[in-house]
Amino acid sequence: MLVLLGVLAARAHAQARPEPDAADDAPDVLDGADEADAVPAPVDPARSTPVGFAVPGPHERLAPPIAVDRVVAAAYRAAGLDDDPTPGWRRRTRFAALVPWLSVRDGREAFWRDVDDPTLEYTQIWDIRATWHLDRLMFDPNEIRIEAMDVSRRRERRRVAAAAIHTYYEWLALAAAADRSPRWATRADEVHAELDAITDGWFSANLPRSR
Numbered sequence: 001m002l003v004l005l006g007v008l009a010a011r012a013h014a015q016a017r018p019e020p021d022a023a024d025d026a027p028d029v030l031d032g033a034d035e036a037d038a039v040p041a042p043v044d045p046a047r048s049t050p051v052g053f054a055v056p057g058p059h060e061r062l063a064p065p066i067a068v069d070r071v072v073a074a075a076y077r078a079a080g081l082d083d084d085p086t087p088g089w090r091r092r093t094r095f096a097a098l099v100p101w102l103s104v105r106d107g108r109e110a111f112w113r114d115v116d117d118p119t120l121e122y123t124q125i126w127d128i129r130a131t132w133h134l135d136r137l138m139f140d141p142n143e144i145r146i147e148a149m150d151v152s153r154r155r156e157r158r159r160v161a162a163a164a165i166h167t168y169y170e171w172l173a174l175a176a177a178a179d180r181s182p183r184w185a186t187r188a189d190e191v192h193a194e195l196d197a198i199t200d201g202w203f204s205a206n207l208p209r210s211r
Contacts, residue, residue, distance in 0.1 A: 065208045068168055075164035078200035081157050086150040093143060097136035103129045167194050
């Protein structure tokens with residue numbers, strides 16, 4: 001009986017052992033082949049369009065008709081971010097301590113005249129005061145708000161610059177692809193309109209007529 005149980009246990013253990021996966025023994029499909037050819041073209045999730053077809057070849061050099069820094073500067077102007085007002089705010093906040101706070105108050109004061117015929121007389125009183133807060137020359141609480149607005153403004157400038165640069169180079173690639181295949185012309189026109197929206201029409205006004 002002990003021998004029979006030992007044989008049955010060994011047989012059950014052999015059946016429970018997982019068989020080697022056939023996929024592990026299969027040869028790698030990329031062996032001997034170009035790995036770059038097996039990688040699919042990147043897909044733009046926002047438009048579900050293979051971007052790889054719009055990108056020019058490795059030996060094709062795009063000639064930007066407008067310098068990218070001019071496009072970014074136009075985007076800054078359209079968004080109202082071309083000037084930095086925070087230094088002026090800081091100066092005016094400090095100089096405001098030299099301007100006094102004026103307060104004016106009027107009233108009537110009564111007094112008793114002790115004469116042969118006692119009477120109660122009234123006098124009009126004016127009180128004018130000027131107060132200086134010279135401690136604001138060293139620090140003003142508004143400086144914290146100005147610094148927070150400056151950080152938010154610089155963050156917005158980075159966002160606008162990134163959007164302008166990405167859209168501009170996407171238009172360059174699509175314009176080159178549209179020259180090779182007309183099916184990219186509509187997409188290139190769409191990105192062209194986005195650049196006009198970002199720059200408030202500056203892009204089309206300064207684009208060379210040859211394009």
